[in-house]
Amino acid sequence: MAHPLTAGQATRAKLMQAASLIVARDGMEAATTAAIAGEAGVAEGTLYRHFESKDDLLIAAYRQMKQEVFLDAGTGLDTSMAPPERLKRTWRAIYLAYRANKDAFAFGQRFSESALAEREGGEAGRAVGRMVSDLRKAGIASGDFKNLPPDLLGSLFMAPITYLLKAEMKGRKWTDAELDAAADSVLAGWLR
């Protein structure tokens, strides 16, 4: 178990969480220093005891969020399954991991379309890339999948996840059957 947080560390975490929440709810432009400090329940000046600037705070929050969601999605996936079934289950697992953290997802989407994203670097999605690459290799070896470039297959795999999630955040509720149909369609795009 981790050490208990010092007061300072707790404040730092509260600030990142507050920033993430505000961006997810009201957009990047709403994440002012006043709003963040207010949401975190601390004074505005306190923010600058923990971060050099507002931008640094947002970047730190983004990096931490990515790490957390990735840990969440990576657990419990069986790599010995037949590739088609494995693709469908993996797709669903990632979808559900994001769905369980919708604020994190929304924050990530908005942050990555802001000018700050360029300053961040953006190597966080590489874990997904590796997963797709492994899956692709297994499916090509078994004769199930088309031999297409990994980044192309990766796009066909990930893109519907973000679109369906955005629809959910606007109020659309996908049934289990619809999610399964979506996974089927993604699979169909990979099959020979």
Add this chain to the structure above:
Amino acid sequence: MAHPLTAGQATRAKLMQAASLIVARDGMEAATTAAIAGEAGVAEGTLYRHFESKDDLLIAAYRQMKQEVFLDAGTGLDTSMAPPERLKRTWRAIYLAYRANKDAFAFGQRFSESALAEREGGEAGRAVGRMVSDLRKAGIASGDFKNLPPDLLGSLFMAPITYLLKAEMKGRKWTDAELDAAADSVLAGWLR
């Protein structure tokens, strides 16, 4: 042929174009009234002769951009084609229309992740919805396509376009064969 633009209409168009360019290049937060007016080559006060507010300007620019891209993509598409071939050509046409104006695409992405998107109301996206809906109906009637909800099929259709374009804007160049393979995969997701 259209009437020549009055001076006022030309200024209005210049302002929208300037806003779009700045957002595409430097993000929503860079699109200040000063920056937009400067880029358009007019005074800041002039902006308010043509738009009630900066937000209204951005929304107008977004709507016009969407309309242009879809007009562009919609020309020369034969609706009497067999649905599968029609889907592939439509997908390609939209992809190419966006690729021909990457700034418009980048602007659209950033705008739609901003808080302003909610104020826009989704009016701009309705053209896509209509197109997808028509295509779906034709393909279900002919027995080619799965009977899935239009918004689900729409997501499966549009999502890869945005992913592939974002990859291109980061330097990846898709060959014609790869684009065709992508269109095939999208089609496969729709087929029964």
Add this chain to the structure above:
DNA sequence: GTCTATATTTGGATAGAC
């Protein structure tokens, strides 16, 4: 480490001359 108070800059928007 956190607060209150404040300095400084920038942004959106308006007034009024031409």
Add this chain to the structure above:
DNA sequence: GTCTATCCAAATATAGAC
């Protein structure tokens, strides 16, 4: 319709007491 000049509010960041 456009420009110059300006107002006002809000935003980032800092100073200094506790």
